[in-house]
Structure formats: C-alpha cells, structure tokens
Amino acid sequence: MTDQALSPPVDAVEVSYEELCGALAAKNLSPLWKVNRELMPLEHRSSTLPWLWRWRSLLPMARRCGELITIDRGGDRRVLALANPGLQGRPYTSTTLWGAIQYLGPHESAPAHRHTPNAIRFVIEGEGVWTTVNGDACDMLPGDLILTPSWHWHDHNNSADRPMLWFDGLDLPLVGVLEAVFFELYPDETQPVVSRNLSELLYGKGIAPHEPRPGSVRDGSAGTARAPAGGLASPLLRYPYTTTDAQLEAMLAGTRSDVATVHFVNPANGRSALPTLGLSMVRLLAGAATAPVRRAGSSIVVVFRGSGYTVMNGTRFDWGEKDIFVVPSWVAAEHHALERSDLFVTSDRPVLEALGLYREEMLDEEQSVSARFVPL
Amino acid sequence: MTDQALSPPVDAVEVSYEELCGALAAKNLSPLWKVNRELMPLEHRSSTLPWLWRWRSLLPMARRCGELITIDRGGDRRVLALANPGLQGRPYTSTTLWGAIQYLGPHESAPAHRHTPNAIRFVIEGEGVWTTVNGDACDMLPGDLILTPSWHWHDHNNSADRPMLWFDGLDLPLVGVLEAVFFELYPDETQPVVSRNLSELLYGKGIAPHEPRPGSVRDGSAGTARAPAGGLASPLLRYPYTTTDAQLEAMLAGTRSDVATVHFVNPANGRSALPTLGLSMVRLLAGAATAPVRRAGSSIVVVFRGSGYTVMNGTRFDWGEKDIFVVPSWVAAEHHALERSDLFVTSDRPVLEALGLYREEMLDEEQSVSARFVPL
Amino acid sequence: MTDQALSPPVDAVEVSYEELCGALAAKNLSPLWKVNRELMPLEHRSSTLPWLWRWRSLLPMARRCGELITIDRGGDRRVLALANPGLQGRPYTSTTLWGAIQYLGPHESAPAHRHTPNAIRFVIEGEGVWTTVNGDACDMLPGDLILTPSWHWHDHNNSADRPMLWFDGLDLPLVGVLEAVFFELYPDETQPVVSRNLSELLYGKGIAPHEPRPGSVRDGSAGTARAPAGGLASPLLRYPYTTTDAQLEAMLAGTRSDVATVHFVNPANGRSALPTLGLSMVRLLAGAATAPVRRAGSSIVVVFRGSGYTVMNGTRFDWGEKDIFVVPSWVAAEHHALERSDLFVTSDRPVLEALGLYREEMLDEEQSVSARFVPL
C-alpha cells in the first residue's frame, strides 16, 4: 500500500501521557476517560430546558415579521422557531423537536415542497386557510390538526382577508441527526387541488374504506398480490377540532373524570398518526390536575384554551391561552387548570418506544414549587 | 407392557387386500388411497351451496316463532338459523359461518351469557332495543352493527311495544371444529348497565382515548410496565348506521365512483373488528355492479336496502330488501344493483388471511347467466 | 319479482308448532332452541377422543400395504391415516389435525404435487430418502423434521434398499372446513433438484442471510421498494435431529432441569414454523413428568424415543418407542417418562392463538388414574 510511508513507525508512539493525547487527536481518536461521566452521567441530564413562550410576546413579533418579511424574502415559509435557550443557539425547541409559529398573511400562499421530516400544523388563530397535501386540500380552523407526513407535497394557502397563525411541529432535529433530511421543491408554485378534505371523508369516522390489513405479517404464499397496506404515516390528514372536542366531552361525561386525553392515531394501524411524533389533546376541567410524572423524551405543549400552570422540576410555569411551553426529557411535570383548558401536546414518544428506550416514572408526591418561571 | 398379549402377532397381518382393509379399520387406521381425490380434489370443491333466503318467507316464520316459542322454552335465544342445504342438516350457513334471524318480542329480554364464539348483530327491523356488552348498553337501530366479541357478557333487551329482528353472524361452526367452544351463564338474568354507548363515545371517532401501542413489538426492557393494549377484538362495540351511511356518501362523492365499501375495523389496530369475522358494507348506486371475483372463504350478505341480483357460478339470485344470501368459497360472484342498495357482508376472510390461506381471482369476463335461482 | 307467486302467502304459516317446524325445514331454517345446549354446552365437549396407536400394530400393516399397494394404485402416496374413533369414520386424528404413517418402499418415488394444506414429515425409521421442496432436496434421517408448507411443490424419493416410514402431520381437516383446499399435480413425476439442504445452510444457524424485516410495519413512504419479507411459512425447511438433540442436551445441562422443550420456529419472524401447526420436541429424563394441564386445541404426540405413560382425563396411556397418541382439546394431560424420552408434538395451537381462542389451565393436583387405556 502506497501510503505506508506516511504512517509513523510503531515505536514513535512510546511517548508521555501528554504526547499521547496529542498523538491521539492527530489520528482522530478520542479518549473516553476524559468524557466518560459527561457522556454517561450518574444522574440523568438534559440540555433542553423547561421553557415557556408567551403568546402576547409571540403575536406582535409574528405580525411584525408579516410586515417586514415577504414569503419570497423569507425563503418559502414565514416561521419563528421556538429556540430552547439550553441548546446553544440552535433553533430547536428540544433536541428532537422543532416547534414554531408560522404566519401566513391575507391572500398569501406558501409554495409547495416536500421533505423527509414529518410535520404537523395545529391551528391557533384565523380561518380561510387550507393546506394541500398530495393534492387533498385540508381546511384549517382553530384547533384543527393537519398532518404533512414525510415526503408528502404540501403548500399553504390563505384566501381570507385576515392573517393566520398556526403551530408547526416537526421531527427535524432528529431527522437531521440521522442525516436523513431530503428536500424537494414542487415544479409549480402550488399543487392542483384534486379533492377537498377527502382523507377525512375516507378515514375520519373509524371505519376503513379499504380492506384492513391481515392480522398476521402478510398474506399467504398462495395469495394473489394486493395493494400494499400503506406506509407508517396516517392516511387521515385532518383531525378537526369539532371531532376532538366532541370526543373529549363524551369521555369526560362517560367516565365522570375531570381529565380526558385523546391521542391522534393512524386509523390504519392504531398507532401514532406519525411514526416520529406523538400527538394528543388533554382537556382539564377547572381545578383539575394531572399526577406528577417524568418521562424519557420531550414534548411541546400548546395551550389551545384555558389557563393554569405546570410545575416542572419544582418551578411553576403559569400559562394562558395560546402560550407554548416545552417539557424536557425526565423532567417531573404536572399540569393544573385554573379554568377549563385544552392542551395540545406534540412529543417524540413514538421514537423512544420504537427503539426500546421509553421509560416513565409516576411520582407519588407533588414536588414543592420552589420557584416561578419569569420569561426574560 | 400388560396389553402386549392383546396385540396380534406381526405375521398375523400377512393377509389379503380385503383382510388388510378390515384389519386397518379395526386398528383405527384409514387408507388414504381410497379417499385421496375426495380430500384433495383436482378441482376446488365446496360443500356450501350458493343460497338465498327471502325475507317475505323469513318474517312470518319468525313472527310465528315469537308466538309459539317463549324465550324460556327456546333456551335463552329465539333464533332461526339459515341452514345451508349443502351441509347435510347442520344448522350452518357455511362451513365456518353461522347466520340467523333473531326475534325479540316486545318487553322481552334475552338473558345474559358469554361464549368463546364471536358474534355480531346487524339490525334489520325495530327499535327500542339495546344489547348490554360487558356492562355497556349499546343501542340498536336499523343498520347498526353491534359486536359481542368472544367471552364478553351480553344480553338483549327490548323496552318497546314492537318486536325486533336482527341478523346474527357467528364464527360458531369454526370454533366448534376447533373444539374451543366455551359457554357460561351470567349469574343474573341481565347485567347491570354501567354505561350507555360508552365504547362509541371513546372509540367511535377515530382518535384514541388511550395511549396508542408502540410501533414495535413491545416497550423496551427499560420501560416501566403499562396497561396491556387489549385483545384481538375491537374495543368499539357499536358502529351506528348513521356513521356508515355518512361515510359511504362521502366516499361516493369524493371518489366519483358508483360503488363504495367500508370495512368495520378495530380502531386499536386497524384490523378487522373481530379476529374471525370480516365485516363490511357495500353501497351500489342504481345500475352499478361489482366485477366478478372468486375468493377462498365464504360470506353471508344481508340486503339492508335496495334490490338487484347477484350472479354466482352462472346462476342469478334476485334479491330485495332484507333478503339474505351466502357466497360459498371460490364461487364466482358479482353484484348488480337495480336501485341504490346497501349490502352488509359477514365473511371468514380474516381467518384465511391469518393462516396464509387466502386467495382470490378477478375474473375478466362476466360469466353468462345460465340459470335463475328459485327458492323451494 | 317473478318468483313471488311461488312463495307461500304470509298467513299460510299461521300454523301449529309441529307444522311450523316442518315449514322451517322446508325453507332451510333451523330452530336454535332444539340444538342450543348441543352447540353451546355448559361444559366443554370434545368429539375427539384420547387415543393411542401402537407401533407394533402400525408397522406390520404399513409393511403389508407396501406389498399390496403400489404408489400407482394408491394414488400418489401410500399413507395410513390415524383415524380418531370419536370422529365418526372420518380419517382425521382430531377435528383439525391429520396424522398418518407414510411408507415409501426401496427405490420408490412419491410424485411431485402441491396443495394448500401445510404438511410436516417427522422421520421415524429409515434413511436414504429425501424430500424435494420447491427444488431444494431435504435429507430425511430419523428424528428430522421436514416442512412442506402450503402450496410448495414436493416429492419424496427413496434411493435406498430399505423402506422408509415417517409421520405425516397436516392441517387438512381445518383447511377442508375452511373450504380452502387447492391441489395441483407437478407436470413431471419429480422436480429437478436445484440445491441440497440449501434452506438449512441459509437459515439453520440463527443468523439471517437476508436483510431482516423492519421493526415496524413496513418501510417508509420515502423508501424505495424492496423485496417482500416472505410469507407466513418458514424459509427453513429442514430441522435435523442432530441440532434438536444438541439443543435439548444443552438446555437440560444449562438449566439443570429434567424436562426441556424446543419449539421449531420460523427464523424470519420467531413464530411457529407453519402458521397452522405448532411443532415441538419435549425431552424428559427418566422419572421426569410434566405438570397436568389442559389446553384449548388438540395435539398429536409421536414417541420418538423412550417409554413412559401419559394420563389423559384420568386414563393412563402407556407408550413405547414410535407409538403415537392424540391429546384432544381441553383434556387434562400429563406425561411421565420411565426412561429418557423424546416426544415430538404437532398441534393446532397457532390457529387458536391467531384467532384469540387459545386458553389453558394448569391443574394443581395430579388427577387420579382410574383406568388404563387398552387399544382394541
């Protein structure tokens, strides 16, 4: 081999500890013993900080962006990312989750593209907007959840005279780490609309329009080939708030509880609607609270309606309508509602479960609240 | 071994062919070569015959039974089984499926019991009846589908002044062959009703009240134990016709087709609502037809609404509202609607799929109709 | 509708109970109340009887068949089915399982065919035989298990000067009830042999020659299409006794137990090697016994080596080498080894599990043996 001459003779590394460390670095080798306890600490550590963004701060900034930034100037989306202050300037809400506010002005369109990161849109304010996903125009009303799964074409369109704001949740930080980000622009500005809320018509009532997949792995060797059962992402792309609201009411009434949770699932397999994002809505009646728990994996909470507070590792975060906060991995958290509240939660839990890394711990006693979060 | 003396000496079987056959029978041995082509025929054979039962015959008989047979006298259910004439007197509609009409008089109750065979109830006529399934009272209106899955307590109750009739579909013939029939009477006449249509409230809107099961086999070794994800049967017990109807309409409108099919699935896993029974509703607009196909496994069709005919292996079976017919395994079948029609189909397809035995064949040309079925 | 005139007027059925019963039969309707307790008995019932076939009876009969029946005369296989005396003359060992002895004379071949019922061959005596399965010649030595899964071409060939006998286990009774029996003759007498024990080379060491299937349902929508993960049946077709024996020894040594069981599984998914048949080998050391248990579903036990007895519902069945017996559904059974014994077990358990019908009950106390089985 021709490069042999370039390599140092073996005995050249009979060196001191300091020289060894230098030689290691020169060869792109890194001694574990220097970073051992940092990589595998005896107590769980999280870079992600518990944090809360107030709507009354977000809204005027988003509006001002609407004035100053055109969709053209701003790339193809006008988005303010919720950048966790623990993540050293990266525009991520947690190490795995991207949370942001997207602002679409009157009669604007955000052009069509697709990417491998999965995304969800949860509508906070406005109406008259639809997102076209692979040709199916999905209406967006406050409280609606719209999926734009991995590698699905999507564009957003506002036909109204008012701007619209929604929450964007993506698995972008995780897909970035996996070095699996692929992106493509659609040939035209927007896709042709071939149907309107069709996925909801087909999949939104809990009975399937297509043959359910077999109970076992696949059809027998004797079977004729049939259409594939589809991918990991939900064929249902729109979960309207009217349905969410009705189900939560029914659950509260039916179970006589003061907290109810619905999970947005893929009707084709009963799993999470997206393979990387857990999506749910928690309704708490006035005075209700959830038990303190800590979980591996992080989540972003959008306060759709109501007010209350969440205690995270002993700090109280007061929240009102449209505020957004993040619960980092393994941080003890409990929610308290001062009035009837709806919390929309986006998490990375399906990832941890799929990889055998999920764990949770119910905490017996409410931790004392020793501090109160005051945003900068 | 003490019974050695009872056994014939080896050379005792140096016998003629005829003597050998006798000796074999005496030892409970059966020569394959005598039944070879019967057990494994070169062409597929089905004992189950294509057959149709007319409602105008069924109804008066069911009424007369209502007069003559008390629930007491009639065991705990007043049921007329659709006995396929090909099955030598056994009360089964096909070799795997039990189809029947159940009649519940005004102010009658059919007492609570449970059994391992799975059952469904599809309401044909009447109202004011509910079936309590493990404590959850499920209302029964025409076109509604009610599940009473394996080993779930159930009783039927009619609070109205009119009798009620519904279709019973069970996997009883199959479970019988598996010698897995277990049955138990409830201690009391009926169960206490602890909720009303609760399963529908919880599971009927396509968003899950409980944490979806992980995408992979099970939670990680690091995970804390959590509640099991449930059994094979659907937690949703009631599929109201109002929903079925709305979805079919939406599908026809959304896809601009003249045939639409919904499958009743288990929302927890996207598979068939029951592990042994495939359940679907087919809507055909006037003049529409399905392509000829033959499938391994049998199905029973209840004409909920409309009129038309089905060609099975070249024989035309005319049907009208509430008629019931059976499509045997591997019989070529095609449906033609003369007016807008709803066909409720119960099949054994999930069984064949789970065991790798399902196959189907699309037939290119409509077979000529060479005969017309005339019931005896 | 033209056949209306043929139908009796409704009031014609205002008849007596006896007349009603006749009218029902004429219309292919069967009243449940007459057969209620027979179909759903309060105590579990099984038609299949516990039974045992002695090798010293089987062997001379099989030999005599070898002399009297040519493969030509005898259809394409020379097989003696173990016909359970509880099944009214049907040639089945239980309601779901076919058990039989197949005899292949010196230099004979059983011609190639395929069928949807799954089959296994467990070698009892002889050597020099191979079964070609879809082109792969699988050697057959005593104690070897050979699979001929659903719809796989197979022929048996004896190149030796001695006859060979093996046990055939099939799901034929079940597939027959499902009316899913399909059969096809191979164009030639035998298949060309394209490989020899290749499946064993590829799949027999617990590490996979092909990419393991993804942990989740299927690859993502972004993924390129790849080869299907295969069917329900094992790609491993031969499980040699040398491996079975070595593993059983290792387990007994490693766990210091006196009973060890191995299950023959599909290495591609860890499930049973065939979707309809459970297959295992139980080794008991001299004096060892299994705890009494009753299980839904039946099984056939081939005594490969050793001697002992099995108590079934209070009757003792003594067994020696190569005897075969059947354990019916829900019959309490316990095995006792007088010397080191290997029991090869074929069951229908995967079927009951796939359909949610499996149950078992461990019995605390050994039931008293009140009778001893003496074959006719």
Add this chain to the structure above:
Amino acid sequence: MTDQALSPPVDAVEVSYEELCGALAAKNLSPLWKVNRELMPLEHRSSTLPWLWRWRSLLPMARRCGELITIDRGGDRRVLALANPGLQGRPYTSTTLWGAIQYLGPHESAPAHRHTPNAIRFVIEGEGVWTTVNGDACDMLPGDLILTPSWHWHDHNNSADRPMLWFDGLDLPLVGVLEAVFFELYPDETQPVVSRNLSELLYGKGIAPHEPRPGSVRDGSAGTARAPAGGLASPLLRYPYTTTDAQLEAMLAGTRSDVATVHFVNPANGRSALPTLGLSMVRLLAGAATAPVRRAGSSIVVVFRGSGYTVMNGTRFDWGEKDIFVVPSWVAAEHHALERSDLFVTSDRPVLEALGLYREEMLDEEQSVSARFVPL
C-alpha cells in the same frame, strides 16, 4: 398574572428589521428564513465524513494507553473513540454511531455497569476474555459478536496473560440526542457468573426454547395470562465466529456467488439483534465487489480479515486487516476485495426503518475514482 408588567407592550415591537431580529433573539425565537437552506438543503448534506482508521496506527496507541491509563484512572473503561473529523471534535464516528477500540490488559476487569445505550463488542485480537451479561458469561474469541443490550448489566474480564482488543459499537450519539441516557454502576466490581454461554445454548440454533409468540398481536381475551415474549433486544447474546464463518461458507457454496452477507438477528422475532443497530458480516472472495449504492443512515465497517478498497463518493479508501472505516449517510459506496475478506458492519439502519426514513439508491455505473484517501 404577575409577570404581565414585564412584557413589552405590543406596539413596542413596531421596529426595524434589525431591531426585530434582536427582539426575537431576546425572546428565544429564531427566524427560519435565515437558516432555511441550511436546515433543508436542496441537495442532501452529511456532516459525517468518509474516514478510515488504520490498525497499524490504532494498535500502538491502544498499547500505550494500556501502559499509561489504568482502568481506575480511565474511568471504568479504557476506550479510544473513533472521532469523525467532520463532527467538530465530538467523539462520535457518525452522528448516530459510536465506534471505538477497547483495550483490556492481562488479568484486568472492566467493572460492571449498565446503561440505556445498546452496545456490541466485536473481537479483533486476543482470547481468554469473557463478558458477563446479566449473569451469563459470554466467551470472546476473534470474530465473535457479543451483545450488551440496553439496560443489561455487563463487565469484561481478562484471565489471560495477553491484552485483548475489541471494537465497541454503540448507539450513544443517538440516545444522547434523545436525552434518554441512563447509567448505573453495579454494587460490586463484577457480577456473579450464574451461567456460561447459556444464551447461545438456548437460542443459538434457530429453534426456540420458549413458546413462540402468537402470530397476532396478543392472546385472546379468553386466554390466561402468560409470560411476556420479551423485549426488543435479542435473547441471544453471543454470535460466535465459528457459526458466522460456517454459514458464510455454506451460502457461497450453495448460491455459487462471490459475495455473501449474514445479518445478526434476534431469533425471537427475526428482526435486527438490537433495535437501534444493524449488524452484519459481508464476505467477499478475492476479486469480488459489491454494487455501488447509497443509503440513508451511516455504518462503520471493521475489516476482520482480508484486504481491498472501498470507493466512497469517488475517493478510494484502501483497507487491510483490522482497519476501520465509516460510510456516511447517502454516500455512494462500493467494496472491492483484493483477497478473501470479511467486513463486519454496524449501522443505524433499524432506526431509519422503524421511523419510515430509510431509503437507498442503487447506482448503475461505478463512479470513477478521482482521489485516494490518505489518512493524516
């Protein structure tokens, strides 16, 4: 809310673009439009660089570490991480994979601990070492693969007079990003050894010691509770090279190919032995080559035996015995063997597949080699 006064009035943000950017940063908001094309580039980008570490550089450094670093001083492991030069000083081989050389001196023990990251050990040099995993001592010989799955206790022990070196592969970078790293020291220095290679005895022959899991999701509602089928990680902890070698030879002979690949799978489910790591061995005969392909996700290749070269994105990386190189995500790669070679591959592919993010592209033509890699 008390902190309301701290928040700026809405109209205070009627500011210039520059002021807005400052205000956004102050509120932990990050504008997407500045990083749009960096986060979602039009062409796929990978920080991980193709890289190769030569054994003749690694070995003397590892030896010198053995002299200078005690296990005590070095934390609990003496490990040199292969630090990819594209990852800005982080000690990771790719963004998801940790690759390293571990050196254990004569008569040393690396103390027992457990952590949520999954790890594998692939033995490069030495003998007389075993790793105890949850009480089962697994022997380590060159070419053996040993699993220490997530949250399993493990310690390494060298009873020989020679040092030992092996390759460590972990999913630590990924689990770190998921903020799911948990770590625990065992109370004692090492675990008691309760068995020796037991997992191999029980699970290493492709037939299962325990009841295979049901084909469908879980047992029926009627079933009695049974032991859980286990976690995501393989119960087989040791894959000896003797088996790997024999299978590769059989595959080459049986398929008459010049390249064969075995995948190390979990015998309980046929999936990858660990939920986060793909593990395989590729054998190339002299002169053989693999087709060029690029795949989402990265892999680390340990040259166990042989020599050859790998072309990655047009650069040729020559390799010899025990060299280690990394193939980054979406880098076109093809392997060429100059002599018979065994390549041990650790990848993150199961993660990408589980999340629906896996894709690959076969490249038709070999890319021209325009450069040759010369390590610094």
